[in-house]
Amino acid sequence: MKIENTKAQMRKGVLEYCILLVLDGKPLYVSDIIQELKTAKMIVVEGTLYPLLTRLKNDGLLTYKWEESTQGPPRKYYELTEEGRSFLSAMDESWLELVETVAKIKNHEAR
Amino acid sequence: MKKTITINISGTIFHIEEDAYEKLQGYLNKLKNHFGSDPEGVEIVSDIETRICELFLEKGKGESTVVVNEWVDEIIAIMGTPEDFAEEVGTPVSVGAPGKGKKRLYRDAGNQIIGGVCSGLAAYFNIDPLVVRILMVILFFANGIGLLVYLVLWIAVPKAQTTAHRLEMRGKKVDVSSIEQTVRDDNPSEKGTASRLSDSGTPSKGAKIARQTGDALSDVLRGLFKALIIALGIFLIFFAFTGLLAFISSLVIGQTFLSDWPLPMNPDFQVSGILEHFVSRGTVVWGLICIGFLVGIPLLAMLYVGTKLVFNFKSNNAAIGLAMVGVWLLALIAMVVVSSREVSNFKDYTTLSNSETLFPAKGKALKITLGEDKFSAYAEQDLDFERFKMVNKEGRDILLGEPRFDIEKSSTGDCVLVIKKQSRGKNREQANEYVQHITYHYQLMDTVLLLDPWFLLGEGDKWKDQRVDVTLKIPEGMAVYLDENADGILFDVDNVSNTWDREMGGKTWVMLPEGLTMKDSIK
Numbered sequence: 001m002k003i004e005n006t007k008a009q010m011r012k013g014v015l016e017y018c019i020l021l022v023l024d025g026k027p028l029y030v031s032d033i034i035q036e037l038k039t040a041k042m043i044v045v046e047g048t049l050y051p052l053l054t055r056l057k058n059d060g061l062l063t064y065k066w067e068e069s070t071q072g073p074p075r076k077y078y079e080l081t082e083e084g085r086s087f088l089s090a091m092d093e094s095w096l097e098l099v100e101t102v103a104k105i106k107n108h109e110a111r
Numbered sequence: 112m113k114k115t116i117t118i119n120i121s122g123t124i125f126h127i128e129e130d131a132y133e134k135l136q137g138y139l140n141k142l143k144n145h146f147g148s149d150p151e152g153v154e155i156v157s158d159i160e161t162r163i164c165e166l167f168l169e170k171g172k173g174e175s176t177v178v179v180n181e182w183v184d185e186i187i188a189i190m191g192t193p194e195d196f197a198e199e200v201g202t203p204v205s206v207g208a209p210g211k212g213k214k215r216l217y218r219d220a221g222n223q224i225i226g227g228v229c230s231g232l233a234a235y236f237n238i239d240p241l242v243v244r245i246l247m248v249i250l251f252f253a254n255g256i257g258l259l260v261y262l263v264l265w266i267a268v269p270k271a272q273t274t275a276h277r278l279e280m281r282g283k284k285v286d287v288s289s290i291e292q293t294v295r296d297d298n299p300s301e302k303g304t305a306s307r308l309s310d311s312g313t314p315s316k317g318a319k320i321a322r323q324t325g326d327a328l329s330d331v332l333r334g335l336f337k338a339l340i341i342a343l344g345i346f347l348i349f350f351a352f353t354g355l356l357a358f359i360s361s362l363v364i365g366q367t368f369l370s371d372w373p374l375p376m377n378p379d380f381q382v383s384g385i386l387e388h389f390v391s392r393g394t395v396v397w398g399l400i401c402i403g404f405l406v407g408i409p410l411l412a413m414l415y416v417g418t419k420l421v422f423n424f425k426s427n428n429a430a431i432g433l434a435m436v437g438v439w440l441l442a443l444i445a446m447v448v449v450s451s452r453e454v455s456n457f458k459d460y461t462t463l464s465n466s467e468t469l470f471p472a473k474g475k476a477l478k479i480t481l482g483e484d485k486f487s488a489y490a491e492q493d494l495d496f497e498r499f500k501m502v503n504k505e506g507r508d509i510l511l512g513e514p515r516f517d518i519e520k521s522s523t524g525d526c527v528l529v530i531k532k533q534s535r536g537k538n539r540e541q542a543n544e545y546v547q548h549i550t551y552h553y554q555l556m557d558t559v560l561l562l563d564p565w566f567l568l569g570e571g572d573k574w575k576d577q578r579v580d581v582t583l584k585i586p587e588g589m590a591v592y593l594d595e596n597a598d599g600i601l602f603d604v605d606n607v608s609n610t611w612d613r614e615m616g617g618k619t620w621v622m623l624p625e626g627l628t629m630k631d632s633i634k
Binding site: 004008030031044045046047048050051053054055058071072073075076 | 155158
């Protein structure tokens with residue numbers, strides 16, 4: 001089993017959560033989201049992000065509005081919907097749970 | 112110097128170098144294939160295009176505004192290829208529902224013993240290859256059906272050469288993730304097989320030889336099959352081409368300039384010239400047009416199919432094909448209409464009888480012989496028409512008919528020659544006219560009755576099934592000698608011994624109370 005594969009699987013699991021986290025608070029343009037995720041080393045190629053954004057939008061967690069740009073084509077600004085916000089808080093909870101659980105197992109507290 | 116192309120990405124115009132353009136287009140096509148053509152996929156690709164546009168704009172600031180190859184490379188590195196997406200998030204960002212795709216039958220190259228047919232079938236039906244192999248062996252002993260089935264499938268079924276093929280073979284959807292999965296799953300096993308084969312164990316060696324022989328044999332059979340197809344194509348092209356040539360030349364030019372060629376179809380006859388003597392002019396023209404379509408279209412179709420077989424090109428000419436079929440059917444209907452109209456020209460018929468009592472010299476049998484054939488010297492059209500021929504005398508076509516000669520018993524005791532002429536026509540008047548135009552000559556000289564071998568149709572008259580029946584009525588006790596040359600015009604002459612017309616010539620016949628009797632048989 002390759003470590004890259006496992007890493008990819010783990011990253012995949014949290015990527016959607018991270019996108020929601022990045023968008024928490026203010027509407028953002030795609031390149032801003034990309035910038036943040038890239039800096040955090042969550043993604044390497046930008047193409048990965050587009051299908052996820054589209055799916056989250058289609059699932060009703062995200063919405064976007066068009067904004068004119070001074071140069072280039074109009075931009076899509078994504079933001080959380082009401083549903084997205086409640087989804088995010090549910091995710092927050094389970095993420096904390098997961099981290100705690102992993103920490104417990106790691107420290108062999110359950111033994 | 113480099114050629115640049117103007118493109119429009121998300122509403123912005125860019126100049127792009129040709130090689131860069133090709134690369135960019137290839138990349139975008141790859142993305143389109145990956146994300147699919149449903150609304151979601153289209154949206155994703157258009158988002159990515161918008162981003163590419165922005166990146167180009169950012170790069171173009173202050174520099175030249177022409178997009179170069181390196182830019183495209185950078186863009187692809189930033190955006191990533193479908194393979195990158197798969198790597199980055201493990202299983203992909205596949206949009207459509209993953210899982211089942213179209214199932215296709217392949218020969219399983221990774222699992223083959225001879226040609227991979229059995230393992231391919233097993234993969235297709237999702238059963239153990241061993242079961243299929245045992246079934247195939249059982250079928251092999253049933254009159255060799257198994258062998259036949261195996262060979263046919265071996266030739267017809269393609270080998271699964273790529274990972275995509277192997278996925279289709281098992282009915283799995285082909286996308287980046289499933290391919291990756293399969294490559295991962297397949298490789299260890301393939302490596303295993305390979306190492307096992309190289310272990311030089313006797314059974315493995317045997318298997319290897321079987322597989323190599325199988326592949327070689329399969330190549331040979333496929334080659335033969337291909338050659339056969341091409342040969343068939345060449346034959347079709349040749350046949351259709353010469354057929355068309357001969358057909359057109361006989362139809363339009365009416366010349367036999369091809370007659371010396373070694374062709375399958377020779378224009379032995381000049382269609383248009385001959386037909387005019389038989390049917391009305393309008394019928395000829397329309398009939399020829401119809402025949403042109405009726406014969407020409409299938410020949411063209413053969414030419415087309417032949418070319419397709421030889422050069423193996425793919426085309427989608429359903430519209431043209433359907434139009435051709437439509438025209439052909441129209442021509443068929445028109446032909447039927449034209450013919451039925453022509454048939455009405457034969458509706459009525461008239462007969463005209465002429466009797467003459469003959470007084471041949473007594474004491475000797477009346478010799479019946481054919482007069483000199485005055486038309487044998489003229490150019491003759493090769494007409495395969497019953498009892499008719501057409502000759503060309505000094506530039507004019509003359510239609511000749513063969514009379515029918517019969518011998519009956521006279522009821523009056525006299526020797527009578529009855530000439531009955533008959534013709535058809537679209538009405539009684541026309542038939543009458545045609546009957547009047549028929550000329551037939553005979554001559555009685557002493558004890559010899561000279562009959563003309565042909566009767567003539569009126570000049571310019573069309574063929575309307577004209578007939579001339581020549582009946583000789585002889586009293587009881589009278590003898591006739593039928594010359595050898597006369598048997599050609601004999602028509603179903605009743606006689607006691609039921610002798611066939613062709614055998615009646617060269618003999619003397621006597622009319623007895625019971626009927627015409629061969630003189631030699633009377634004791």
